[in-house]
Amino acid sequence: METLRLGISRCLLGERVRYDGQHKYDPFLVETLGKYVAYVPVCPEVECGLPVPREAMRLVGDPENPRLMTQRTEQDLTGRMLDWARRRVVELEKENLCGFVFKSRSPSSGMERVKVYNGRGGLSGRAPGLFARLFMEHFPLLPAEDEGRLHDPGLRENFIERVFTLHRYREAVASARSVRPLTDFHAAHKLLLMAHSPAHLREMGRLLAQGKQTPLPRLRDAYEARLLEALKRHATVKKHVNVLQHLLGYFKKLLGADEKQEMLEVLDAYKRELVPLIVPVTLFNHYVRKYDVPYLAEQLYLRPYPLELKLRNHA
DSSP: OOOEEEEEEGGGGTOOOSTTSOOOOOHIIIIIGGGTEEEEEEOHHHHTTOOSSOOOEEEESOTTSOEEEETTTOOBOHHHHHHHHHHHHHHHGGGTOSOEEEOTTOTTTOOSOEEEEOSSSSEEEEEOOHHHHHHHHHSTTSOEEETTGGGSHHHHHHHHHHHHHHHHHHHHHTTOSSSHHHHHHHHHTHHHHHHHOHHHHHHHHHHHHTGGGSOHHHHHHHHHHHHHHHHHSOOOHHHHHHHHHHHHGGGTTTSOHHHHHHHHHHHHHHHTTSSOTHHHHHHHHHHHHHHTOHHHHTOGGGOSSOGGGOTTOOO
16 A cells, blocks of 8 residues: 555644744654654745744734734735635645644644634634645535644544544555445445444445446545545544444354353443443454454454554544
């Protein structure tokens, strides 16, 4: 497989491109996730021609259409930033990005809730940074987060699950000449989709069932859109329990009495949030190998991303 590609704010990689000549190095993004992805770094301020160091900036005015102003001299850099950003998002179409990690609270790259000032020192509201807003409008379904939100274990897992699944999908259908690669992908991700949105799972199944009546490029795009919509819905404990009970059904004639009791106790402990998801998933992976259940061996729910990322270790 080709390497998964993620856009990222350059300062998060340790590059000294911030207004004060410093960086915002993020150890998880660089040292952990960085082993599995290729980053496409972007710094709106530097790439639109501003120096390092430079005068600090902030958003001013209407939160629906804020201006980018320098704080001390009140120079308006809105046009300069937007002209560059419109060109840059078109260039990024060629990068085959599976997502983007923005710098939180940045007036150019903040994904959400960046302070917007009213010109008198007070706040008029909050908004995305100028580049982040244009990027998300240009790529409305592409997974996007900022490094601050990724400190939340649930948000981190959801984001990384989305980007790895999107990457697998694009690899699976890149050279497809029939609907078969899509149906194979769908079958392998059935339980993963069930954990996020059973309604989307059914809709996607119907879409593929009518695949022969739809031109393949349009079918690929329609399926990808629904895939990303489904995965954006967070997998709750209740949804995971439903999937795990579904998994258990495949072992009802295979597990011994003690093994079945152990599994039921583990599921109950997870349901009561006494153990993290990795505990029942690890046990299921063990039984899949022990009893050689081919269908479950192909289910990406049991291994949606590298185990080394430790994303299911939180309760």
